[in-house]
Amino acid sequence: MKPKLLLLCVVAWLCWSCNDQCKETRVVRRFHNATYSLLELRTQVKAESPRALVQPGKMYVKGKYLYVNEIKKGIHIIDNGNPASPKFVTFINIPGNGDIAVRDNILYADSYSDLVSIDITDPAAPKEVGRVKNVFKTGTFDGGSWSLNETIGAISDQDVEWVTETVTVNCEDNISPSSWWGGWLLTDRAFLSSASSASPQSSGSTSGQGGSMARFALDRNFLYAVGQSQMHLFKIDKPSQPIDFKTVDLGWGIETIFPYDNKLFIGSSSGMFIYDNIDPAEPKKLSMFQHGRACDPVVVHEGVAYVTLRTGTACGGGQNQLDLVDVSNPSTPQLIKSYQMESPHGLSVDFPTLFLCEGEQGLKVFDVSDRFSVDKNQLAHFKDMHAYDVISLGKTLLLIGEDGFYQYDSSNPKDLRLLSKIPVGKAI
Numbered sequence: 467m468k469p470k471l472l473l474l475c476v477v478a479w480l481c482w483s484c485n486d487q488c489k490e491t492r493v494v495r496r497f498h499n500a501t502y503s504l505l506e507l508r509t510q511v512k513a514e515s516p517r518a519l520v521q522p523g524k525m526y527v528k529g530k531y532l533y534v535n536e537i538k539k540g541i542h543i544i545d546n547g548n549p550a551s552p553k554f555v556t557f558i559n560i561p562g563n564g565d566i567a568v569r570d571n572i573l574y575a576d577s578y579s580d581l582v583s584i585d586i587t588d589p590a591a592p593k594e595v596g597r598v599k600n601v602f603k604t605g606t607f608d609g610g611s612w613s614l615n616e617t618i619g620a621i622s623d624q625d626v627e628w629v630t631e632t633v634t635v636n637c638e639d640n641i642s643p644s645s646w647w648g649g650w651l652l653t654d655r656a657f658l659s660s661a662s663s664a665s666p667q668s669s670g671s672t673s674g675q676g677g678s679m680a681r682f683a684l685d686r687n688f689l690y691a692v693g694q695s696q697m698h699l700f701k702i703d704k705p706s707q708p709i710d711f712k713t714v715d716l717g718w719g720i721e722t723i724f725p726y727d728n729k730l731f732i733g734s735s736s737g738m739f740i741y742d743n744i745d746p747a748e749p750k751k752l753s754m755f756q757h758g759r760a761c762d763p764v765v766v767h768e769g770v771a772y773v774t775l776r777t778g779t780a781c782g783g784g785q786n787q788l789d790l791v792d793v794s795n796p797s798t799p800q801l802i803k804s805y806q807m808e809s810p811h812g813l814s815v816d817f818p819t820l821f822l823c824e825g826e827q828g829l830k831v832f833d834v835s836d837r838f839s840v841d842k843n844q845l846a847h848f849k850d851m852h853a854y855d856v857i858s859l860g861k862t863l864l865l866i867g868e869d870g871f872y873q874y875d876s877s878n879p880k881d882l883r884l885l886s887k888i889p890v891g892k893a894i
Contacts (some may be wrong), residue, residue: 502872504578507561511582511594516542516554519890525866526566527857528674531555531589531778532864533566533573534871541566541575543589549873549885555589567682567689568674572705574689581691581698583706595706602693610884630765671705677855678763678864683730684725688746692723692732697749714749726766729796733762738773740796755791755799763855767815769794770802770837774810774822785789786810789821790837805841813857814863819879820844821863823853829865831879845880 519542523529523535532544532552540560545553562578571587572595583596673684683690689700689708695718700708719735729750732739737756741749765772771791786809790802807830811823818835828849832840852867862885863876870889874882 507578510601511558511560511577511584513590514540514557514559517557519870519888522866522868522871522890524565524677524678524679525855525857525864525871526568526674526676527859527864528568528672531586532871533568533674534565534866535566538562538564541573543586543592544888545589546873552873552886552888554590556592558592560585563692565680565682566683567676567680568635569684569702569705570671571691572702574700574702574708576682576691581605581689581700581708581710583708585706596708598700598708598710601698601710602691624841630747634730655861661787675857675859677857678724678765678814679722679855681721681723684868685725685727685730685743686746690723690725690730690749692720694720697723697730697732699747699749701747711747722763724764724766729766731764731766731771731793733764733773735762738762738771738791739801740793741797751798752796755793755801763812765813765815767817770834771799772813772815772820772834774807774813776807776810776825788813788840790834790840802837803840811853814856814858816858816860816876818878819858820878821856821858821865821879822869823856823865825854825867826852829853829856829882832881846882848882 515551518587519534520534521537523537525535526533530545530547532546534542534544536542540563541558543555545555555805560575560577560582563575567574567578568586571585573583573584573586573592575582579602581598581601581776582594584592585595586592604867676682681692687701687703688711689702691698691700693813695716697714697716699714701711702708716732716739717734720732721735722733724731725743728742728744731741732741737754740752742752743749762773762775764771769792771793773789773791775785775787775789777786786807788805788807788810792800792802796809807822807824808827809825811825813820813822815834818833820832820834822830822832828847828851830847831845833843833845836843851865851872852869853865854867857864858876861875861877863874863882865872865874868890870887872887873885875885876882
């Protein structure tokens with residue numbers, strides 16, 4: 467074949483290949499005449515104008531900024547330089563979001579099946595800089611306590627119809643196959659990130675602090691994320707570009723993670739797992755403290771784990787109590803004593819003070835100096851709020867619940883002084 471003819475054939479083949487058309491069949495949910503593909507969901511992560519709290523979830527604090535999750539919708543960034551007058555800065559729209567962690571100027575968030583990293587150097591203009599796709603396989607990373615109907619627009623079943631459609635696409639767009647995702651088949655096409663180069667990590671990297679309900683934890687150059695049955699390890703030595711490093715099978719009913727003293731304390735619906743984390747790349751199971759079936763957040767202070775169990779949730783069980791567990795020998799945890807509670811949720815310890823959320827019953831404060839007489843040393847019971855989770859920052863207490871976000875001066879734990887409240891339905 468002559469060279470010119472060969473060249474023409476090659477060019478013609480390339481043009482045909484670039485425009486090759488494929489048929490793709492997909493099953494999607496149609497919401498109010500709008501069909502959301504996975505590609506579309508991935509392009510919706512963006513900064514938006516501040517908005518009011520509607521359904522607050524988890525909270526996180528780093529420096530003068532607060533990060534409050536709007537369940538399955540995104541994250542409010544709040545300037546808390548003056549705790550008596552917090553100011554909404556921006557809202558990051560993140561479909562399917564439930565958890566938050568911040569290292570230096572990078573915020574990590576789950577978005578359905580993906581882990582997203584967002585540059586918050588300018589809190590008023592956050593931008594996505596990295597993404598690990600399809601790492602949370604079920605699409606219900608935060609324990610599945612919110613249905614897919616709630617995750618996309620809080621729409622009822624009557625507003626949703628299943629649609630099977632066949633569309634014509636460029637074959638080259640099908641970089642990875644469609645994936646079954648929590649009962650919803652979504653087209654997984656190429657996502658072109660607007661990523662910038664990785665931000666340099668300073669020698670003194672700093673992380674923020676989450677509550678006891680957190681499923682994200684940071685330790686050295688790793689981000690840990692616990693799902694319903696697994697712990698995902700992401701390497702973040704280049705913070706803006708996390709790498710899916712490995713997965714550790716934990717069992718079932720996993721709910722929370724709390725890092726402390728080179729260990730990971732993992733709450734589940736059947737007990738507390740303790741992992742040795744001296745080597746952050748290789749967590750090793752040391753033991754499990756087993757209890758009856760119940761939801762189980764955990765915090766730890768100097769050899770004692772404080773564990774709450776509660777009923778009336780998807781976790782099942784019939785216990786409403788606070789357990790104190792001796793973990794001074796993490797290989798053989800031992801129950802110290804159980805105390806009956808009403809509806810215990812999240813908790814935080816600023817020894818010797820323990821702050822314990824009781825849902826609709828408010829917040830209880832205990833002196834836990836005497837491990838065997840906690841019930842006799844209740845310092846206060848504040849009933850004028852819904853209390854889901856709490857973070858003690860020494861002289862300041864952060865509390866979140868269904869009715870909003872609270873800040874207290876906790877200098878005197880017996881008499882908390884309200885500094886500010888961001889109620890549901892109001893933007894400050």
